[in-house]
Amino acid sequence: MDLASIVSALGGELHGDAARVVTGLAPLETATSNELSFLSNPKYQQQLADSNAACVIVGVAMRDAAVARGACIVTEQPYLYFAKVTQLWKRQRDLARGKAHGPSQGPWVHASAVVDPAATIDATATIGPLCVVEAGARVGAHSVLKSRVTLGEDCVVGARCVLHAGVVIGADGFGFAQDGERWEKIEQLGAVQIGDDVEIGANTCIDRGALQDTVIEDGVKLDNLIQIGHNVRVGRNTAMAGCVGVAGSATVGPNCTIGGGAIVLGHLTLGPNVHISAATVVSKSILKPGHYTGIFPIDENASWERNAVTLKQLHSLRDRIKNLEKELKK
Amino acid sequence: MDLASIVSALGGELHGDAARVVTGLAPLETATSNELSFLSNPKYQQQLADSNAACVIVGVAMRDAAVARGACIVTEQPYLYFAKVTQLWKRQRDLARGKAHGPSQGPWVHASAVVDPAATIDATATIGPLCVVEAGARVGAHSVLKSRVTLGEDCVVGARCVLHAGVVIGADGFGFAQDGERWEKIEQLGAVQIGDDVEIGANTCIDRGALQDTVIEDGVKLDNLIQIGHNVRVGRNTAMAGCVGVAGSATVGPNCTIGGGAIVLGHLTLGPNVHISAATVVSKSILKPGHYTGIFPIDENASWERNAVTLKQLHSLRDRIKNLEKELKK
Amino acid sequence: MDLASIVSALGGELHGDAARVVTGLAPLETATSNELSFLSNPKYQQQLADSNAACVIVGVAMRDAAVARGACIVTEQPYLYFAKVTQLWKRQRDLARGKAHGPSQGPWVHASAVVDPAATIDATATIGPLCVVEAGARVGAHSVLKSRVTLGEDCVVGARCVLHAGVVIGADGFGFAQDGERWEKIEQLGAVQIGDDVEIGANTCIDRGALQDTVIEDGVKLDNLIQIGHNVRVGRNTAMAGCVGVAGSATVGPNCTIGGGAIVLGHLTLGPNVHISAATVVSKSILKPGHYTGIFPIDENASWERNAVTLKQLHSLRDRIKNLEKELKK
Numbered sequence: 001m002d003l004a005s006i007v008s009a010l011g012g013e014l015h016g017d018a019a020r021v022v023t024g025l026a027p028l029e030t031a032t033s034n035e036l037s038f039l040s041n042p043k044y045q046q047q048l049a050d051s052n053a054a055c056v057i058v059g060v061a062m063r064d065a066a067v068a069r070g071a072c073i074v075t076e077q078p079y080l081y082f083a084k085v086t087q088l089w090k091r092q093r094d095l096a097r098g099k100a101h102g103p104s105q106g107p108w109v110h111a112s113a114v115v116d117p118a119a120t121i122d123a124t125a126t127i128g129p130l131c132v133v134e135a136g137a138r139v140g141a142h143s144v145l146k147s148r149v150t151l152g153e154d155c156v157v158g159a160r161c162v163l164h165a166g167v168v169i170g171a172d173g174f175g176f177a178q179d180g181e182r183w184e185k186i187e188q189l190g191a192v193q194i195g196d197d198v199e200i201g202a203n204t205c206i207d208r209g210a211l212q213d214t215v216i217e218d219g220v221k222l223d224n225l226i227q228i229g230h231n232v233r234v235g236r237n238t239a240m241a242g243c244v245g246v247a248g249s250a251t252v253g254p255n256c257t258i259g260g261g262a263i264v265l266g267h268l269t270l271g272p273n274v275h276i277s278a279a280t281v282v283s284k285s286i287l288k289p290g291h292y293t294g295i296f297p298i299d300e301n302a303s304w305e306r307n308a309v310t311l312k313q314l315h316s317l318r319d320r321i322k323n324l325e326k327e328l329k330k
Numbered sequence: 331m332d333l334a335s336i337v338s339a340l341g342g343e344l345h346g347d348a349a350r351v352v353t354g355l356a357p358l359e360t361a362t363s364n365e366l367s368f369l370s371n372p373k374y375q376q377q378l379a380d381s382n383a384a385c386v387i388v389g390v391a392m393r394d395a396a397v398a399r400g401a402c403i404v405t406e407q408p409y410l411y412f413a414k415v416t417q418l419w420k421r422q423r424d425l426a427r428g429k430a431h432g433p434s435q436g437p438w439v440h441a442s443a444v445v446d447p448a449a450t451i452d453a454t455a456t457i458g459p460l461c462v463v464e465a466g467a468r469v470g471a472h473s474v475l476k477s478r479v480t481l482g483e484d485c486v487v488g489a490r491c492v493l494h495a496g497v498v499i500g501a502d503g504f505g506f507a508q509d510g511e512r513w514e515k516i517e518q519l520g521a522v523q524i525g526d527d528v529e530i531g532a533n534t535c536i537d538r539g540a541l542q543d544t545v546i547e548d549g550v551k552l553d554n555l556i557q558i559g560h561n562v563r564v565g566r567n568t569a570m571a572g573c574v575g576v577a578g579s580a581t582v583g584p585n586c587t588i589g590g591g592a593i594v595l596g597h598l599t600l601g602p603n604v605h606i607s608a609a610t611v612v613s614k615s616i617l618k619p620g621h622y623t624g625i626f627p628i629d630e631n632a633s634w635e636r637n638a639v640t641l642k643q644l645h646s647l648r649d650r651i652k653n654l655e656k657e658l659k660k
Numbered sequence: 661m662d663l664a665s666i667v668s669a670l671g672g673e674l675h676g677d678a679a680r681v682v683t684g685l686a687p688l689e690t691a692t693s694n695e696l697s698f699l700s701n702p703k704y705q706q707q708l709a710d711s712n713a714a715c716v717i718v719g720v721a722m723r724d725a726a727v728a729r730g731a732c733i734v735t736e737q738p739y740l741y742f743a744k745v746t747q748l749w750k751r752q753r754d755l756a757r758g759k760a761h762g763p764s765q766g767p768w769v770h771a772s773a774v775v776d777p778a779a780t781i782d783a784t785a786t787i788g789p790l791c792v793v794e795a796g797a798r799v800g801a802h803s804v805l806k807s808r809v810t811l812g813e814d815c816v817v818g819a820r821c822v823l824h825a826g827v828v829i830g831a832d833g834f835g836f837a838q839d840g841e842r843w844e845k846i847e848q849l850g851a852v853q854i855g856d857d858v859e860i861g862a863n864t865c866i867d868r869g870a871l872q873d874t875v876i877e878d879g880v881k882l883d884n885l886i887q888i889g890h891n892v893r894v895g896r897n898t899a900m901a902g903c904v905g906v907a908g909s910a911t912v913g914p915n916c917t918i919g920g921g922a923i924v925l926g927h928l929t930l931g932p933n934v935h936i937s938a939a940t941v942v943s944k945s946i947l948k949p950g951h952y953t954g955i956f957p958i959d960e961n962a963s964w965e966r967n968a969v970t971l972k973q974l975h976s977l978r979d980r981i982k983n984l985e986k987e988l989k990k
Contacts, residue, residue: 025849025871083837086847086870093849097795112774114442114459114477129774129792130808132459132477132495135427146831147774147792147810148460150477150495150532164831165792165810166863171476171494171532174553174571177413181567181585183551185529187416189355189423199845202810202831202865203496203885205532205554205572210416211355221843223834224865225533225887225905227555227572227590237841241834242865242887243905243923245555245573245590247608255841260887260905261923261941263573263591263609278907279923279941281591281609281625294628295941297638298954306645308957314644314974315966320651321980327658328987444772444789444807462789462807462825465757478790480807480825480862501806501824501862504883504901507743511897511915513881515859517746519685519753533826535862535884535902540746541685555863557885557902557920575885575903575920577938593903593921593939611921611939611955624958627968636975644974650981657988 001092003055006036007073010084012057016071022054025082025089039066040079057081107139119151122159134170140196152208158196158218166203169194173207173214173230173248186210188230195219201226201242210248217254229266241278331422333385336366337403340414342387346401352384355412355419369396370409387411437469449481452489464500470526482538488526488548496533499524503537503544503560503578516540518560525549531556531572540578547584559596571608661752663715666696667733670744672717676731682714685742685749699726700739717741767799779811782819794830800856812868818856818878826863829854833867833874833890833908846870848890855879861886861902870908877914889926901938 004018022036028044031037031053038057039048048056048065055071057078066072075081107121110129118135121127126144133139137151140159145151149163152170157163175186190209194216200206201224206214209231216228219237227245228234234246235254244258247266252258256270259278264270268282273289276282280294299307310317334348352366358374361367361383368387369378378386378395385401387408396402405411437451440459448465451457455469458477466484469475473491481487482500493499505516520539524546530536531554536544539561546558549567557575558564564576565584574588577596582588586600589608594600598612603619606612610624629637640647664678682696688704691697691713698717699708708716708725715731717738726732735741767781770789778795781787785799788807796814799805803821811817812830823829835846850869854876860866861884866874869891876888879897887905888894894906895914904918907926912918916930919938924930928942933949936942940954959967970977 090847168532187420202828291631293634301951304953498862517750621961623964
């Protein structure tokens, strides 16, 4: 792809030879003289000067430094521009590999997929190999189910969604009533509603609701191996990293981020713009926007052991301090 | 469904018009005048008075309040009764959708499933789309493998079990002997035995034993994305929430509950009636029934940072307190 | 299998009747008089004396005790020897069940697998039922994809690898650029490279790189339900237990072990021979070999609650101790 075609597709202010062909995208430090790179964080400015890249995407503040080095594309948001270049690149590569489906004559459903006749697949959607789409399920425009996705009965996927391999939408929520020592199943009569522009990572599970639906709003991004319990609601544009677990009936607000391996307990509410660190347990509702953490700090094992033992006496240590303070006052 | 048919199927003391038709089940606060609801926890009594529900399932203690409001079904255990209503509802809905298989002429195996001829499937069992059932595996009466389940060689599933999409039973346990820096595989020669009335959530994995079998006893309920290592034994009616990991050769007693994201280390024993909080690490055997927890409390990040730094000096803080106490004695 | 054939295949010094037939492998304490067992840890020496096993594999130091008991095989590394016996056993059992494929006439690909014509499968490889192998992917000699594995576009698996059911190699890494409140997808243009002798557990996911490849080096062993983010590199012979999450662009050195449920944050480096305890959060790079831990100790819930509350004041407790020390000095 030449620089001219990139700028003509995505805009930006090109400095350098528009006919220059780039053969790949690469980070600044490894880019060869045929590759396009980007600088989004000004603190890596030194890497810019040292880079062999054919061309570098930079922000306005870096214009002079970038021009001094060689070819560059100047834009307001270089990281966002870079994202769009990756999309352009992917489309070109898919075209070159003959992967484009051509003008759609109906949805593209792989022959090995098992799609119930009572499911509704938009004419522009793609259902990959070995997927299962059950009765009453719906898949919206331009959405893609990669391989081996299960979309359960009555579950709805909006437009422009991507569900990666192994995703399970609409397995039963975990609901049982106790009958002495036995557990009696509560049939899960709700479904799952997924909005537009949602991406769901490999082997992630979203359970159907007990009576009402589990809801994933527009623009949500979920990484791999995430568990979303029944009747959870995840607000617009919230992103969760891998291995997160959200227990039943929790409400996660819009524009939140949840770090990898974090656990959100059931029936809690996170307000908008709440950011949870990786591996943190959210054990109470949090309505105030901010950054929250609860991680036991890693340490050399021997040191950890000493501190962990002491931790179990922390309450009594506090009492001893209180006593010392009293005695000293006397 | 009318109230008469519910009470005739499940018992309970009906107050109100038996011919009243209900069109759905809903929580008290959202139920419309056509929906059936329930009150299991007396602390939500106010919601009862305010509810528009057509009929409410209540306990004996709530009889008067419920009758004063309108139609109700009085029963000893309203939550259990509600569970049974969901089952009734599901059966009705499946019938209406033509999903009942009719009197079984042999197991119902989806054409896309890959079932080894040397597997044994009960005539009343269901094997869903794109499942894999390997040689020597057995599936008991009325058990259901939903879509894309793998049941490995020689693994046994009892009666009335439900295995949700993506479950893997009988992958190799994680066993290797060290040979210098290399790992030499220990072939896993055992299998997995799953009792009756077990439910296993989406994408959960239960590994085959090394020499002997991994065992899941009757009535166990496992949520999604759980990992059960080789040679684990999980006792009757124990329930585990999503994302739990139980390492190899651990024994979890009967009637335990394990919260989401908890980790049980290998070779440990949990006795009966042990309840582990979410995200807790069980690092030693626990024989005394009770409720156990180990979670770093969540906090605003800045506050967490200060405390986390101090935590690494906790042992020395204790020593300083000890010194203060000594000096003060002098 | 008789003892003679075991020793002839694997070496070792046999004491006892070479014609003795063993019908199974079992731990010392449960082995019957027809079963072969092993003793690798001298502290279980008492179990040796009490065992009914037909024959016991022991180290040199245990020779006399073992000979005094009965038949034994003496070898330098009894646990490693035992591992090799399990392999021998598995091969025999597979042969007896007619599972050997015979001299390969090309790769053994199950009829239900979906293999792109532009994928390259070695003539000695096995692709199990309902696997998906995408264009440009390669599977090396003697490697086995069990059932329902997805190997994504351009991803490479080396020789003698085992990928268990439900594994997803090459789903998109989790990469988005923020555009106001929206997330713009960064297409993941790299792939995944997996070396030789790698084993990957059920439902584990390894994401493709953003620009460059995610790399799993030779001899790595990954348990079930592990998440490996984009552009991670895992060094030779490193082993990770179930439910581990390694975030994007982290580098894990060779010969490391990572306990179950541990989380490694993004862009960190672990040097060689770093050992991380289960459920520990690695929040900074660790270059010094050793054993590291960060687990909140489990406790009875009531006791945990008291200590957890105090933990949030730990910083102020330290200040109070400091004050006490000052005052006492005066």
